[in-house]
Amino acid sequence: YGGFDINKGVDHLQMLGVKYYMAKSANAVSLARSQPDLTEIARSGPWVIFEVADSEIVTSLENEPAVVAGITDSQVDWVEQPLDESRRFGGPATRWFTDPAQWDVPLASSGPDDWQRVRVGEQPEARPVPQVEVSDIETGDNRISFDVDQVGSPVLVKASYFPNWKATGAEGPFRVAPNLMVVVPTDSHVELTYGRTGVEWLSYALTLLGVVGLLLLIRRPVMQFSGNTSAAVEAWDDGWDDHDFDEDGYGDEYDDEEPDVDVGANGAHAAPEPGENGAEPEAGPVLQAEAE
Secondary structure (H helix, E strand, O other): OOOOOHHHHHHHHHHHOOOEEEEOOHHHHHHHHOOOOEEEEEEEOOEEEEEEOOOOOEEEOOEOOEEEOOOOOOHHHHHHOOOOOOOOOOOHHHHHHHOHHHOOOOEEOOOOOOOOEEOOOOOOOOOEOOOOOEEEEEEOOOEEEEEEOOOOOOEEEOOOOOOOEEEEOEEEEEEEOOOEEEEEEOOOEEEEEEOOOHHHHHHHHHHHHHHHHHHHHHHOOOOOOOOOHHHHHHHHHHOOOHHHHOHHHHOHHHOOOOOOOOEOHHHOEOOOOOOHHHOOOOOOHHHHHHHO
């Protein structure tokens, strides 16, 4: 951004079709009052309001636009790339907007075949076109209409370009720097309307299908599972009796191979009973292990 320049600022306001300028600081108000294209019309609190001259939303062009070749209509190609010497955005539209020396020939991202083609950074040739008298301009939220006294000569429409804009009674709209529109009238009455694109209609259709599917799921009966779960559990219990859980019912594979050892108080092994004739019995495997 540059410094405060009231004259350049007014030029930009006129280029973009801005009809009013509001100033607050003493310096901005003083400079605005000295600018011939600004007329003070009202005050609102600390703000001073000026009307901008020559800022009609639809105007005739002096020269034919030049189409920038070799780029797409993307934000990167149109606004950002290539970067300037300070690594700031320096796309064709950006450079055109910030350089008043280029304003006499509008740059377009597309256009009729007979418009000249230039490369990025190339200075286009000025090709004058017949001046068109524009009248009966009407604007709405999504509509711009006007009349012209002759056809075939390009007309600048100072509204932000977007693919949703469609023109009747003219070719276009074509995108021109910084982001405005140009149409070539084919009829004395031209109307631009902001409608819907095919992608938007497709997205609406998919959304509607999703809502219908959701309603069908909500209205679908609650799913019922067949069979009686509690009865099945009871039938499983009835198939067993206490005898099935007796220790003897598990088979010999659960019996220890070694003899049981009696454990006395405090975990001590009970003394073995004397054998025949009072002889001590042979120590079992557990006692032998303890002796070792």
